[in-house]
Amino acid sequence: MCSIEYDAEVSALPKHLDISFFEEVLDTALRTSKAKVLSIHIKMGSNTGENYCSQIYRTKISFQLPGKPVQTMMFIVKSIPRLESVEFIEDLQVYLKEKVTYYDVLPRLELLMKCKQRFGPKLYHCIKQPESTMVFEDLGHLGYVMASRELGLDEEHCRLVMERLGEFHATSMALAELDPHIFEAYSDGMLSPQGLAKGDGLLMSFFSGNGQELLNLVNTWPGFERIAGKIAKYLQNHRANLERSQAPQDKEIRVLNHGDLWVNNMMFKYDGNKRPQDLVLIDFQMSVWGSPGIDLNYFFYTSLNLEVLRHKRPQLLHVYHSRLAETLRNLEVNVPVPSYEQILEEVHRREAYGFFANYGIFPTISQDKSQTADNNLESFKDADFAKQKLRQMFSSRRLADTLQYTLPHFERAGVLG
Template sequence: MCSIVFDAEVVVPPSHLNVAFFEEVLETALRTARVQLLAIHIRMGSSTGENYCSQIYRAKVSFKRPDHPEQQMVFIVKSIPRQDSVEFIEDLEVYLKEKITYTEVLPRLELMMQCKRRFGPKLYQCIKEPESTLVFEDMGQVGFKMASRELGLDEEHCQLVMERLAEFHATSMVLAVLDPHIFDAYTDGMLSPRGLAKDDGLLMRFFAGNGKELHNLVGSWPGFERIAEKIGKYMQNQRANLERSQAPQEKEIKVLNHGDLWVNNLLFKYDTAQRVQDLILIDFQLSVWGSPGIDLNYFFYTSLTLEVLRHRRSQLLRSYHAKLAKTLLNLDLGVPVPSYEQILEEVHRREAYGFFASYGIFPTVSQDKAQTADNNLENFKDEDFANHKVRQMFESRRLAETLRYSLPYFERAGVFN
């Protein structure tokens, strides 16, 4: 008889994560039904406050096959709750999008790269009832791990991200030619009108709270009076400005954007000297078909150290373009290769998306880990809690230093006009 044990930190053990569920997961992973489960141990798979839209568990499964000794496999289980507080998850169909990405899109992109490149982990199981749940291979078992969101990524990490992102974007451009309807489900991203439609919806309340706190903070800085005034006017039409920053534009280059490309959605692998060697992407639930400027700006203003953002931005874009061009030429399926100037134009047209990332997302990213233990979407429903957390986020020294650099840049780029 197989035993199943939940760690004490799993406060409400999900009833659907039972023996029968993991039997099917294991059969898919091993490609055989001749397997006997012996024990299942489930613990939380991420630190509290590091995931907002889902619950992550790590399941260690002990099993036996005929003529094999006892073995173990570890799986990452991602459950997406059905709660009123996260209604935008239903609005944006994140479960469906992620299922399509892992079952249809990523395998085809990896085949185009002749299986020399992994873009994401393997998906072993997905169910919609009683709770949307996906089960992945645990990439930590093969040496992949997260970098520090609090410190930000150095140039070496960022160069690798640019190369892998370019390959991901380029292969998606080719796949769209081969299968013109493959990305029909990717019209909604983080700033979709459907997700921002309700004034009392969680996303709009969160971004509005951040916008108000940004205005207050910048208004207290000597020499930033003009920018503070422009930010105030920008926030008077915040929803329209947010929607416009992601909305499709005529004649733009289109790629499959990851849509939430920040440091915690990147897993890195290192050699024995701790030099970064490889990376994969995780969490495709907010992916969107549109300009590469969406991913590039979002990544720049959520995940880089200030030193890299200030001094190496153009070199990173050069690396991105070089790998994008090389990948498209190697695939040799007639997709036009954008010039470097075209990529710069895409990034420039989406500077407003970078501004959104800098005040809507980066304050949470740069928050001290000791302050994030109670960060979850359910708690953010409470207005007093949300106001306290927003003030706390905007006290970050890293945030202030980055904004003092980036806001004048956004002003020169015409974001506030």
């Protein structure tokens, strides 16, 4: 008789993740219904406080095919509880978008690359009720691991990200030429009007709290008085400024943006000398069709270590453009190859998105892991908890050092008015 065994840290597994659910997962993964499930072992798939909207479980299934020895397969289960705190998830249709991305879009992009490159893990099973749940291949079992969000990525990691992102964006441009309607459902990204519409909703409240804490911090820095005044003016029209930073613009280059391109949404594989050799992206729920400046600025201002951000940004953009152009030329589709100057223009026009990423997302990312164990969206509904967490996040030395470099940059770029 098959049974499910849980590790001690799995406190409350959703009831729908039962034996029949995992039998269906295995049938799809093996492409046969003849496997007999012998045992199922479940443990948490991420550290507490590393995922805000979902619960991640790592599952090991032991099974046997007729006449074969016992085998095992590893899976990642991503389940989004139906909570009031994540109502914006429904507003942005992230479950549907992510399902379509994994089932339809990514396989077609990989075919355009002649299967020489993969962009994401395989999706084996998904259900919407009673909780939105997806089951993926376990990239960790294949040797992929996450880099350090606390330290930020060095130049070698960043160059690999730029190469893969150039390929991802280029193939999406080609696919849009071949299938002009495929990305019509990707108008909603992280800063869409639908997601920000509720002024008292968690998403807008979270970003507003970060904006106010940013102003409080900058007000304590001698020499930043002018910038503090501009931040205060920016926050007076906060929602409109956020929406405008992502809104489509005339005559822009358009690609499929990952939409949440930060270090924990990338998994790296290393060689024997611990040098990154391969990269796979995960979590496409915020993907949006728009300027490549969205992904590029978001990545730059959330995931680079400060020395790379300060000194290597132009070189990284050259790596990105070179791979984008090379991939488009190799695909031989009727898509104009953007010049490097056009890419620079796209990045400059979306500096406001980089500013949002720098104060709205980076403070959480740069937190020490010892401070994130109680981080989740339900907790942030409590005003006192949110206030205490904001003070903690904005007390980071790495955050202060980064902002003292980036804020003058954003002022020069005209982001602060």
